[in-house]
Amino acid sequence: MCGIVGYIGHREAYPIILQGLQRLEYRGYDSAGIALYDGDHLKVCKTKGKVEDLKNRLESEISTKGTIGIGHTRWATHGVPNDINSHPHISNSGNLVIIHNGIIENYDPLRQELINRGYSFQSDTDTEVLVNLIEDVKSKENVKLGKAVQIALNQTIGAYAIAVFDKTKPNEIVVARLGSPLAIGVGDDEFFIASDATPFIEYTNNAIYLEDGEMAVVRNHKELEIRKIKDDSLVDPYIQELQLNLEQIEKGGYDHFMIKEIYEQPDAITDTFRGRMKTKEGIIRMAGIDDNIDKFLNARRIVVVACGTSWHAGLVAEYIFEEFARIPVEVEYASEFRYRNPVIYEDDVVIAISQSGETADTMAAIKLAKEKGAFVFGVCNVVGSSISRETHAGAYTHAGPEIGVASTKAFTTQITILTLIALKLAKLKGKLSLTEFRTYLQELESIPAKVAEALKSNEQAIRVAAQYKDVANALYLGRGYNFPVALEGALKLKEISYIHAEGYPAAEMKHGPIALIDEEMPVVVIATRQGHYEKVVSNIEEIKARSGKIIGIVSKGDTEVKKLADHVIEIPETLEPFTPLLTTIPLQLLSYHIAVMLGKNVDQPRNLAKSVTVE
Ligand code: G6P
Secondary structure (H helix, E strand, O other): OOEEEEEEOOOOHHHHHHHHHHHOHHHOOOEEEEEEEOOOOEEEEEEEOOHHHHHHHHHHHOOOOOOEEEEEEEOOOOOOOOOOOOOOEEOOOOOEEEEEEEEEOOHHHHHHHHHHOOOOOOOOOHHHHHHHHHHHHHHHHOOOHHHHHHHHHOOOOEEEEEEEEEOOOOOEEEEEEEEOOOEEEEOOOOEEEEOOOHHHOOOOOEEEEOOOOEEEEEEOOOEEEEEEOOOOOEEOOOOEEOOOOHHHHOOOOOOOHHHHHHHOHHHHHHHHHOOOEEOOOOEEOOHHHHOOHHHHHOOOEEEEEEOHHHHHHHHHHHHHHHHHOOOOEEEEEHHHHOOOOOOOOOOEEEEEEEOOOOOHHHHHHHHHHHHOOOEEEEEEOOOOOHHHHHOOEEEEOOOOOOOOOOOOHHHHHHHHHHHHHHHHHHHHOOOOOHHHHHHHHHHHHOHHHHHHHHHHHHHHHHHHHHHHOOOOEEEEEEOHHHHHHHHHHHHHHHHHHOOEEEEEEHHHHHHOHHHHOOOOOEEEEEEOOOOOHHHHHHHHHHHHHOOOEEEEEEEOOOOHHHHHOOEEEEEOOOOHHHOHHHHHHHHHHHHHHHHHHOOOOOOOOOOOOOOOOOO
8 A cells, every 4th residue: 555646737836746745644654755847857865764864855955846746655566665666756867757556467478568569667666667658558559648657558467556756758647546545636727646635635625536446637738638447438527625634643533553554454354365365266376385385285383473353363373274274383472472482393384464464473483493503484564574585485455554553454464364374285285176266255255245235244243342331341252263362353443442351262151250240341252153053042041140241243134142131233144254344343342442432542542552563
């Protein structure tokens, strides 16, 4: 995920673009860059680091004059975060300059073709390939920039929101979108371009949100033309009046980063799949696994090391790996593992899971596992983070920046990627037939839409939250794949509302926690139809017999739990191993709303930090 900003009009472009980048920094912050045209020269400044670093560097290095410009804040996908890989990227002639949010999946063959035609590349990015492809088309076909962008995009596979201009014709910017957002602010004789409307809200309330597959040329400060990229047909611009205020916008219109991130999960999971899952062909492609496939296929065990929510994702993975790939799995708290001289074999695969890629205990566990000769694989969200560099190989979750301290989309995307790995290994080990494999992939593909449906439980979560916000304790129960979800649900509540909560395997309740149950105690029970349903229903009866209050997380259309529970929240049906991706959604919403109702600082809960770099 990246943020893009552009301006063409009568004002100085620099302050508008710089402020826009600051507002979009939630979308990525590993590097930033700006391109401005001052009437004579194209000036580009880019740097690894935050927008603040760019500002310091830019103001000392280049003049900031110019009424046309583009800017970018990056969440690296292709190429490590460094100055060269930062956007904007310039074409070989030095005339075209581009910013891009997304991934051009077929950039490699396109790059090869361009190299054969004499082009050279400085960066490792797919974006530099795209700007040179546009340039190549433009000169080969002798067409205007807009047409060249259109022809070039029709040769690409992937996702993009782009803005590009030509310094030899600095009266227009061409933009296009497929899969990544792009808004055009329409002012008086001026246009603003951005990933969302936040960068231009104080200049205009009029915005056009491009639809997927559309491109636009904004020209001469007044002209605007929107077309379909595929068939060149003209589209009538639909100008919306924005209902935003400045305070809301830093969270993209949400009250807190946490709720925004909860709602981002359908897209985040889709981004985790992107380019990896080929359902029709029955293939899962992941370079980090493919390049080290023997290590995985010959693994004696998989040992997961992680902390916090990532540890819970590891527990879900234990169930999934053992079920599908039939490889024994152990899940360790990194902080325990690192200090207890664990038995690690050279044919063990250690998987380190970490959203931030910076957690000190996980880092230390990785170093210890490497010393003991194991192959260490990282599952991280933050591109270029320490853990992603320290591990032998890895896979990014591509969830985009997670800013709320209570982890939400990181958890579901970690489970997603670990599921992809387990399914891939299961197929290669002959544990799943091609038909079974395809059935699982098809169902996985439907998960983002089902997560979106599960998010519709928000209103119910608000009602339940209002009733239980003042309790002192809560119990979360689940079995099988949903036992770790019970732990995660309890953690979410503790972290942000400071209510004491315990997660337990449902059947273990009678070995202790049942003593806590009285009419004051809410018990959140995950009782989906697929997973040991009858057993969970019996556990619910036991709670009911002791006057506990039941909040059931159930499959759509459930009747039995409904009869017993005080409240039920429905989620769509899916295959049992994938239920954690759905059952976790109402639990996130419930804890969020309780914390909000209690007036807690949801995004920055006391005593916690997003990235724990001390032991
Ligand atoms: C902190 C965060 C948690 C996170 C844990 C592990 O405690 O507040 O949300 O789960 O660290 O972080 P990691 O970045 O390694 O996943």
